[in-house]
Amino acid sequence: MTLDSHARAELQRELTRLADGDRQAFEPVFARLWPVVHALAGRYLPAIDVDDAAQTALLKLFERAAEFDPERDAVAWAIGIAMWEIRTVRRRAWRRRDTSGLDEAADLLLNTVSPEERAIAANLAAAIGQTLATLRPEDRDALLRYARDERTAGAGFRKRLQRAHARMRAAWRLRHE
């Protein structure tokens, strides 16, 4: 979702009016910003989190609309606030997934092997978890998607995965070799 120069200028004007207290500018700003914020969330979050994150970001944006400085670019301002919220949601989701993923893996291992192998597997899972935690979120995302067989088609994901593998290998070597 991109805004052409006319739409950007309109948004700048309407957001300036809204920041000044003109309630009539509310609906036009809402109509312009909602698709932008939703598309932005769709680009950076898995489908399941998009709606919630976009709504939270939009509400935060309107809560801060009165603080908008007309000297600043409206689109950049809106995207800045929305991205911050999206990043927060992403971080929260990552923390949730990281823990639950490792727990599931540990449970699976604990139920199928001998006590000695269990201890080794638990150590290995902990070591993998610690190494994963040192990676950037996008690398972790790529590796976990690959592990869960949730990879998306296309060269973009392949390249991301390749880079993530290389970084994971380097991090593993640094910590464990």
Next chain:
Amino acid sequence: MNDAMLLTAARHAYERGRVKKAVRRALLVLPFTFLPLYACVAAGRAALMLSVIGTVAALVVLFHWRGQDFARGANVGLIAGLSPLLLPFVTSWIAPICSTLICGLLPAASIAGGFVAALCLAGGSLARFRRDFLDERPGAAFWTAAVSVTVTLGIAGCLHVGLAGLAGMALGLAVGTLPVLAAYAFKVR
């Protein structure tokens, strides 16, 4: 949440944001209004003074929440109101030998405060509207906010002087407004 619910929630979020901004603005101003409180307590008008301070806070929050001309007027009123708020107070500190019963210094300070406030109101409104809207004249919303904030701040400043202080401030405001009204009438003619 469907689109209609989201629109309502966004509207509430916007209003909440405006109230927060207005409260922050009021919190910036309130410490100044507490300056003459000690003098008012000494004059036995503490309760009245506290209600005036409450009124100042409520007006600033209301006008800044509403925005547009109301907020611009309140800003000008806040600057204009500083002189009647602080002049009598400062005078009471630099003239400790004066009592309100036998000394005309404090009522004179109230008159001066009112006069300066009227000039500030006129100058502030002119400067503000020249800068933002070129030749557009300030509307009723602007003047309502500006005058009510100035007068309430003035009352907070002159209350410890008594009735003489309040009348002095009103006189100063009226006298200060005369040249502006004259210039305005001359321009209209």
